[in-house]
Amino acid sequence: MISAYSGTAVRAAEQPLLDAGAGPDLMQKAAYGLYHAASGLLSSRRGRIYGSKTVVLAGAGNNGGDALYAASRLLARGGSSTAVLTAADVHPAALAAFRRRGGKVLTLTEENTGTVLELCRASDLVLDGILGTGGKGGLRSPAAGLAVLEPARLRRGEAPAVVACDLPSGINADTGEARGAYLRADLTVTFGAPKAGLMAGPGAAAAGQIECVDIGLSPQLRTAGIQRLEDADIADLLRPPAPGDHKYSRGVLGIAAGSTKYPGAAVLATGAALATGVGMVRFLGPEPVCQLINLLHPEAVCSQGGVAQAHVQAWAAGPGAGEDEGQLRRAVDAMASGLPAVIDADAIAAAGPGLGPQVILTPHAGELTALLNSLGNRTDRAAVEGDPLSHVRHAADLTGATVLLKGWATLVAAPGGPVYSQAEATPWLATAGSGDTLSGILGALLATDTSGPGSPGHYARLAAAAASIHGRAGTLSARGGPVEASGLPASVRRVLAGFLQD
Template sequence: MISAWTGRQIRAAEQPLLDAGHGDRLMATAAHGLANAVLRAVRETRGRVYGARLAVIAGSGNNGGDALFAAATLARKGMSTTAVLTSARSHPQALAAFEKAGGTVLRLAAGGDGAGAGADDSAAAAAGPFVTPDEAAALCSRADALIDGILGTGASGGLRSPAKELVERIIGLDAPALTVACDLPSGVSAETGEVSGPVMPADLTVTFGGTKAGLLTDPAAGLAGRVLTVDIGLGPHLPAPELRRLEPADLADWWPVPQRTSHKYTRGVLGIVAGSAQYPGAALLCTQAAAATGVGMIRYLGPQEICRLVNLSTPEAVCSQGSVGESRVQAWLVGPGATGDRDQQARVRDALASGLPVVADAGALDSLPSDLGPQVILTPHAGELVRILAEQDVEVTREQVEAAPSDFARLGAGLTGATVLLKGATTVISSPSGALFTQDNATPWLAAAGSGDTLAGILGALAATVQRDLLAEAGIAEPDHWAAVAAMAAAVHGIAGTEAAAGGPVAASDISRAVPETVRALLELRQDG
């Protein structure tokens, strides 16, 4: 499991070490980790390190300090290094080390508001000549590697002039062969992943002391590239993480595996209320997905015509037009394609009132009762979350949700009392108590009709069969169990979908077909064999 913390949490964890006088050591460790990561990446992209052109953009704070110290190390390895200082102030020891190692220093000429490396001539006296944003951008674009050390966890808001103009110009040119963000891409929030103004997209982000929550959340996740965390010894001082991400080993350890004495009822029965005359396909897709995920039995409830179709596509499902009250199940999946059918809507309402775990998708999201619990998992996309929030008297736009998905998933969960799985390039899951998981296992090819029905089926099957004592043993607090189950489903859906897509288009039913093989491969990772 990957744990991630807000910038504020990381800074608080650093404080006791800074108070004890270990600040220089922290920065040296961070810079060493950054330099090593750049070395490895340059070897991969270019082969030879000696003679490679390194450009560093350094801001006024410690983030610039990290970048300059790392560049000093890289200059000593034979890289041809140039630093562009965006402010009149820079970390004095780091700048001195950089110059001593033979690096070239340029100062970014002030923008319209008078800021920039030339604003304070006394502080910049030791530094080199001025360059315009255009000149500096051309130099950065030609580099074999570019380090973005403008802003780190001490920043507020987006880049200011003239760093802003420089980054805008770089984005307009060919990207450097390799862009490495120091701690985080400058201009993104380490707390929420929100992005303000222009941000240089990184191929690699080398982050210090602990993964920043914002780097694992959209939209920043889309700008951070691969995230590598450098340990600087904060471990004992770190609080409970702000956000977690499941890895294949977690899925393997927690996957519900039948025992020798298991039978269909003890494995878990999933009830499904899905499909209508208007949308029969959703019922077929989610039922197929649930069967492929592995469940003791599926009880499908719906109109006679859909029962017939479900029986044909998933003969294992037991289909009827019965009621929720007379169906014994461990969990319900309700809503896919169930819009506009009165009987189906009544079944959705009854399932939501049952107190059992319920995955509420699509049509079920429009008529939620007011007293939900964490065992109810809502699976909206951004537009559906806007409607759920509107029911709670919170007026937001889809764009606002997409700009800060973790904030709004958390708000939705808090207000409804349910667990919320917000679909997106990175899927965000929040428990009502605010525990966050994010999963980025999906491929963009999965953004297609029917993919959500498949996810709902996988999640429904897991909700019916998961052994929650395994989650408790892994340290997941009880109120967050259903968020972890939702994260498992998002991960498996993403992995199976990526396998099925194999770099090309994928039909939703192909995702289901790939699930058993995905689960088999995951189970091979089990520590207990």
């Protein structure tokens, strides 16, 4: 499990060490970790450090000092480096060490921003040390003019690798918000502990890969702001069949998805659930949709019955329901059944206060905006996308449900906490039917779960695991080109096989 903390919490953990005079030692540990990551990146990209070109964007805080010390070590390995000072009071000792190693220095101004951008683009590596965890708001002029710099992963051909020092400048360390211009990175080397802002909202996309350098803060850190499941955590949540199991003991999932207008949603949710390993799918829906389901998935048991008559362990309802009153009614009944239930798409609008954490709402940003507005919390989509962490927490607390907010980094909040963030997906998953597939995966995990709720975050963990499996399946599928949702179940099986065989 990866635990991320707010910038406020990390600064509080640092303070006793700073009070004890350990500040210089902490900076050297951070700078060495940054140097180690930067040198590895340079070696992988060009084969050696000797002859490499590095640009340091150095601000007034400790991050600027960390970046300058790291660049000094690269200079000692035969590289060249230019420090671009974005503030007047850059760390004096670090700047002096940089100069002693032969580093060049220039001050950023409005007039030379274009020249600095060209310098960055002609380099092998850019170290972003403009702002740290205490930075509020976006980059200010003239540094804001550097926000157009694109890291290597966002461009084809030659481009500098951008390494952010602790977090990309302009990103809020607590929430991941970007209230103004900000930089984007290929790699973020963060110190002491991952910052929550690297796992949510714009910060999650801007961070690139995340590498954490231990500088001795762990004993002082308490409650994590965000957690991320790793392979072992997900494997522990899976329940493979055991000797003596039969189709009913392996878990029965009820699916009320699709409609005569959107029958594909039912097919996709059913296929994903079966690929995840549920013992049986009981599908409820219109006769034409049942016929289609049985044609493509003959193992599914289909009927036009109601929720109360179906014997299942969990529900997945809402995808593709559209304006079908029967399917929407089934979704409402699934929410009220007391069983674990995934509620997606059009059915989310029926959610309100008083739901339990076993109900998992799976909105995208637009659907979450509509839900919050219906509950009296006035907001808009831009606000939700800008600060998804605050909004998903608020939605969980308002409804009492577990809320999974889809996005580049999918966030899952249990009412009262915790919050999980999974970011294994590929942008190719932004395609019609992707969410229907996620509903089927999550529904199957709920139906096969036998461990019981255990803690307030139990259903949030299952939802986070489903998001990770979905994201990994999409990434696997994308290796063959653009992703079609109908092809995801094959990749879901491969992803699960990897967990179950380890």
